[in-house]
Amino acid sequence: MISVAMFNNKGGVGKTTLTYHLAHMLERLGHRVLAVDLDPQSNLTAAFLDEDALGLLWNETATPAWGGPHQARLWEPVDRGSGTVVTALKPIMDGIGDIENVLPVTITQDLWLLPGDLDLSRFEDRLSDAWPRGFTGNDHAALRVTTAFHRIIQQAAEEVDAQIVLIDVGPNLGAINRAALLAADAVLMPLAADLFSLRGLKNLGPTLREWRSIWRDTVLPRVPSTIGAPRGTMAPLGYVIMQPTMRLDRPVRAYQRWLERIPTVFATAVLDQADFDIGQQYEIATLRNYQSLMPLAHDARKPMFDLRSADGALGSTQTLVQRCHQDFRALSDELLRRLDIPRGDAR
Numbered sequence: 001m002i003s004v005a006m007f008n009n010k011g012g013v014g015k016t017t018l019t020y021h022l023a024h025m026l027e028r029l030g031h032r033v034l035a036v037d038l039d040p041q042s043n044l045t046a047a048f049l050d051e052d053a054l055g056l057l058w059n060e061t062a063t064p065a066w067g068g069p070h071q072a073r074l075w076e077p078v079d080r081g082s083g084t085v086v087t088a089l090k091p092i093m094d095g096i097g098d099i100e101n102v103l104p105v106t107i108t109q110d111l112w113l114l115p116g117d118l119d120l121s122r123f124e125d126r127l128s129d130a131w132p133r134g135f136t137g138n139d140h141a142a143l144r145v146t147t148a149f150h151r152i153i154q155q156a157a158e159e160v161d162a163q164i165v166l167i168d169v170g171p172n173l174g175a176i177n178r179a180a181l182l183a184a185d186a187v188l189m190p191l192a193a194d195l196f197s198l199r200g201l202k203n204l205g206p207t208l209r210e211w212r213s214i215w216r217d218t219v220l221p222r223v224p225s226t227i228g229a230p231r232g233t234m235a236p237l238g239y240v241i242m243q244p245t246m247r248l249d250r251p252v253r254a255y256q257r258w259l260e261r262i263p264t265v266f267a268t269a270v271l272d273q274a275d276f277d278i279g280q281q282y283e284i285a286t287l288r289n290y291q292s293l294m295p296l297a298h299d300a301r302k303p304m305f306d307l308r309s310a311d312g313a314l315g316s317t318q319t320l321v322q323r324c325h326q327d328f329r330a331l332s333d334e335l336l337r338r339l340d341i342p343r344g345d346a347r
């Protein structure tokens with residue numbers, strides 16, 4: 001099993017959309033995929049699940065679709081035993097024990113979701129407090145807090161025999177994301193070609209190296225074998241350009257100017273390479289703006305590349321659907337190549 005975090009500390013670049021569609025495409029290419037929502041905003045969970053499922057998972061059963069807490073249902077939108085990340089964390093958050101095992105939610109035959117929860121934000125202070133207390137290796141309670149995400153993901157992945165884990169995290173450099181990224185073998189960075197993404201890369205690179213160094217040099221050697229701990233690899237895989245809508249007041253040459261600066265910033269700030277080959281391919285893919293497809297996909301509760309005429313994708317829109325499929329297929333193939341994962345049996 002290999003885990004990949006989608007991360008950029010600049011928000012609004014399409015990180016959750018990327019995670020959602022990659023999960024579906026990798027499953028389509030014959031892999032068993034677990035998507036994990038570690039963003040307290042839980043947008044990935046909302047993309048996968050409807051209001052009924054969210055109401056059951058979050059114990060909010062009086063949703064309009066349910067008709068109130070006393071209305072009987074002939075079916076349940078999630079399996080019994082399923083839960084959220086917060087369900088798994090609750091014993092630690094309440095100070096009464098260690099993580100609880102929860103079943104991921106089945107999305108398709110070989111795709112599962114470990115749902116997020118808005119209550120995850122309450123875990124931030126606990127993680128901040130535990131980080132320095134774990135440096136000596138003697139405070140086992142602190143180490144269990146810091147490694148909680150890693151162990152929850154491991155349990156969930158083993159439960160469904162997942163080959164690839166995609167982790168969606170929020171756009172910040174806080175304690176929740178530190179623990180989430182420590183649990184990742186690799187990091188894929190969605191970027192917009194603008195000043196904000198460049199600034200984000202300059203902040204992100206040194207921070208990742210600092211977290212990796214502290215964890216692997218100071219903490220990990222002192223973690224007892226009784227506590228499952230991540231390796232803290234966080235290897236940068238490269239970046240995906242999320243192309244914006246071109247407007248008359250934002251010329252193509254402005255977009256191109258920022259685009260040309262990204263490889264240098266990525267090499268120096270993220271990879272810490274003073275001497276680098278400008279011809280090296282750090283970019284994994286460029287994804288166009290599929291804005292006209294997003295509302296249709298949201299209503300149909302399916303990936304943009306699965307939209308059909310019955311979903312409202314009519315006429316020339318179908319050409320964009322086909323291009324979307326080609327783009328995500330190419331991105332997934334390149335991601336698998338960089339992860340050194342053989343292609344599965346495509347469906």
